[in-house]
Amino acid sequence: MKISNSEYKKMTARASKPSDRMLGGLRAFLIGGAICAFGQGLSDAFLSAGLSTESADLLVMLTLIVLTSVLTAAGVFDKLAKVAGAGTFVPVTGFANSVVSPAMEFSSEGRVLGTAAQMFRIAGPVLVYGSAAAVVYGFFYWLFR
Amino acid sequence: MAKRIGSDVICLPNAPVVRGAAAVGTSMEAKGPLGAELDHVFRDAKVGAETWEQAESRLQSEAVRLAIRNAGTTHDAVQLLLGGDLLNQCMATSFSARDLHLPLAGLYGACSTMALSLALAALLTECGAVQTAVACTSSHFCAAEKQFRMPLEYGGQRPPTAQWTATASGAAVVCADGRGPRIEAALFGRVEDYGVRDSANMGAAMAPAAASTIATFLRDTNTQPRDYDMILTGDLGSVGSRLLEELLEKEHGVRLGGVHADCGLMLYDGKAQDVHAGGSGCGCSAAVVCGYILRRLREGTLRRVLFVGTGALLSGVSPLQGETVPGVAHAVLLTNGEGQA
Structure with missing residues (x-):
């Protein structure tokens, strides 16, 4: 008797151990929270050094991006992300890592067609749809302000 | 011939x-x-x-x-x-x-x-x-x-x-001749597709092909799993191995019993090494068969091994185009050569 695709789907679900969502959620909360708290600390430090809120926000983002890039290049970030999951993926750290990691990976195909061409293969969709959403938002903002 | x-x-x-x-x-x-x-x-x-x-x-x-x-x-x-x-x-x-x-x-x-x-x-x-x-x-x-x-x-x-x-x-x-383990039979498998879409679950995608190949081999040769020292799949991992046993029993009424082993579960230590559902890749079954299995056949500790290589058929674009992941399994019967004149 041949098993139907829908029956096989149920068998597969039973045989496949799911990820531990509680533990994953807890880790993401703690590590992601720690990254955000670190960012807030940086922001406070920049503000107390006399910077404007705008400059402080920008510098926090830049610091996190540079730190992530260095940790990615050192081969540490992916090990942290394996434990942290969405904790490192959601903040700007995830974005920085998604640009640096393909740039490194495809360096063997050359600076132009490797590093540069492949750099945005993961982050590209975020840039495309992020920019598109900004245009739509901007349009309505202009219309109703 | x-x-x-x-x-x-x-x-x-x-x-x-x-x-x-x-x-x-x-x-x-x-x-x-x-x-x-x-x-x-x-x-x-x-x-x-x-x-x-x-x-x-x-x-x-x-x-x-x-x-x-x-x-x-x-x-x-x-x-x-x-x-x-x-x-x-x-x-x-x-x-x-x-x-x-x-x-x-x-x-x-x-x-x-x-x-x-x-x-x-x-x-x-x-x-x-x-x-x-x-x-x-x-x-x-x-x-x-x-x-x-x-x-x-x-x-x-x-x-x-x-x-x-x-x-x-x-x-x-x-x-063609000489001393060593022998290849007594072969089977080129049919491509089986049970609608698996998850390319991160290759074991599930390949298990139906393995089940079909093993059942066909046993039927055509009129043998039972107990006629083999080992029915070795490569590489279904833990998920695919469980599904293979279920499929064989439900679809073909075949119980593998203790003779089933899987290259993906042999090459790495599932507890100590971070390999999730097991090993995979052409090199996994190649290393297990060309290292461990053929050596045991040569020594005579194993006598009849049905090696069933399993492959998940997908490309970088096929899952993105909404295609399912079909599987294929080819079999070779490896023996220690004693049955031969």
Whole structure:
């Protein structure tokens, strides 16, 4: 008797151990929270050094991006992300890592067609749809302000 | 002369001989339970090469060289190299065949390629077209991740059903006669598709093909699982192995019992090594069969092993286009040769 695709789907679900969502959620909360708290600390430090809120926000983002890039290049970030999951993926750290990691990976195909061409293969969709959403938002903002 | 029995099995009455074989891997594979069975261990995944792709080629060339040496034959005696890998256009094999300068028939069967290459090598030597053939395959974790999944340093998470592509290679020298384990029968599997769409669950995608191939082989040869010392799949991992047993029982009324083993669950230590559902990749079954299994057959600790190589058939674009992941499984019956006159 041949098993139907829908029956096989149920068998597969039973045989496949799911990820531990509680533990994953807890880790993401703690590590992601720690990254955000670190960012807030940086922001406070920049503000107390006399910077404007705008400059402080920008510098926090830049610091996190540079730190992530260095940790990615050192081969540490992916090990942290394996434990942290969405904790490192959601903040700007995830974005920085998604640009640096393909740039490194495809360096063997050359600076132009490797590093540069492949750099945005993961982050590209975020840039495309992020920019598109900004245009739509901007349009309505202009219309109703 | 080869003879077809039943619907799909090809019997090889002269039973070509595996004169020698070799398996190579890296320190990751050496840490596994079969580490001592590897003929050569490279210190790291770079294998002294500039790129991951070159590294994979080197693994394969080394496995072929060692297999020729272990077979007690010479490079010049090899008339055909039957090889394959997972890289686009099988480039690891093409480059290793360039370096070895042997006549090449490149093969693609995803992770089933070791069984496919052994079956073809056996058929070609049986019919006298080739005196000595080498069957080989390889895979490389980093090269496979780069091609099929995400960059190495990308901070993503692998689901528990994902398997770890082995950085390994195996090669076997198949001759028309001589001493050593024999290939007594072969079966080229049909492509089975049970609608699996999750490319991170290859075990589930391949289990139906393995079940179909095993059931057909048993039916055509009129045998039972207990007639074999081992029915060895490669590489279903833990998820696929469980599904295989369920499918065989529900669809074909076959109980594998204790004779089933899976290369993906043998190469690595599932508890100590972070390989999730087990090993995979052409190099996984190649290393297990060309290292451990053929050695045990030569020694006589194993006598009859039905090796069923399983492959998940997908490309970088097929899942993105909404296609399902079909599977294929090829089988070869490996024996210690005592049944032969």
